[in-house]
Amino acid sequence: MAHAKLKRMLESGEFFYAPGAQDMIAATVASRHGFDALYASGYWLTASAYGLPDAGIVSYTQMLDRVSLLARQAGDTPVIADADTGYGGLLNVDHTVRGYEAAGVTAIQLEDQEFPKKCGHTPFKRVVPADVMATKIRVAVEARNDPNFLVIARTDALQPEGFEAALARAELYGQAGADIVFVEAMTERDQMQEACRRITKPVIANMASGGQTPILSISELKEIGFACAIFPALSSLAAAAAMDKAYAVLKAEGIATSPDVPLFDFGQFSRMIGFEEVWAFERKWADAQPSDDNAT
Known part of the structure; x- marks a missing residue:
């Protein structure tokens, strides 16, 4: 079941943002900080x-x-x-939306690239005709069962077709029923401002660290007029940098402890992923466990 929180925030005009979580450790660590949402990036x-x-x-x-x-x-x-392009044609989009909703997702993101798609901040992207994508959005909207489940329509048309075409597509996708629209890989702050000014549906900002779009603060994004934002690469790049540093120190110095390598407390991490519950279970049922001598 989708959470009602994001739709409520969207309708009230309250800005929300989501860091990327590339795996279950990232999701668990992020939960300690009370974010509005998490972003599951295909990349x-x-x-x-x-x-x-x-x-x-x-x-x-x-x-x-x-x-x-x-x-x-x-x-x-x-x-x-x-959810990339919806993994195929209209029937695939319908199936994908139903599957993601059943999995507990609150908002699904679909894009207008040709299959096979490419990362939005890499070259050689190609997009399907705008009316084809608009139909995909209508199918996605009709496929959902929970009214709190949101549909985000992304256009990658800026690179192959230009800024004006991208804005026209975003507006069309909003008219097709998308709750939020997404103009991928804008390269200038002025483009970001213009997109928010001209698109009538709520617009999401993609703060992809290392990508083509300027990285702005939450306050700046609000001021420009974005409704929400995602930070898909932050945790992954931070984790990769930390691991690279730790491995380099181990290789160079032959030791796993160094002031140059901060480590998460192991006991705290164990509790965070649920070991307290495991230990409590073991204590409760200790006398009921068969001994090795009685095992069959």
Whole structure:
């Protein structure tokens, strides 16, 4: 079931934002900080689970498995999930929306690239005709069962067709029923301002660290007019940098402890992922456990 929180915030005009969570550890750590939502990025879930690029290689079934685990791990925190192109035609879009909703996702993101899609901040993207994507959005809206389940329509048309075409597509997708629209890979602050000024539906900002879009603060994004934002790459790049540093120190110095490598407290981490409950269970049922001598 989708969380009502994001729709409520969207309708009231309250800005919300979601850091990316590439795996279950990231989702668990993020839960300590009380974010409005978490973002399940196709790029980073694919990289984390399979070590593959975001190039349409991973299937719907594989992504649904990861998204389902993430939504379960997130608990009371809503999950915004990337569903690429919907993994095929209109029937696939219908199936994808129903699957993501059943998995506990609160908002699904669909894009207008041709299959196989590419990461939004890489070259050689191609988009389907605008009316084809608009029909996909209408199918997605009709496929949902929970009124709190949100549909986000992303256009990647800026690179192949230009800014004006991207804005026209975003407006069309909003008219088709998308709750939120997403103009991917804007390269200038002026473009971001113009998009928010001219698009009538709520607009989401993609603060992809290392990508083509300027990284702005939450206050700046609010001032420009965005309704919400995602930070898909933050935790993944931070984790990769930390691991790279730790491995470098181990290789160079031959030791696993160093003031240059901060470590999360192991006991705290164990409790955070649920070991307290395991230990409590073991204490409760200690006398009922069969001994090795009685085992059969």
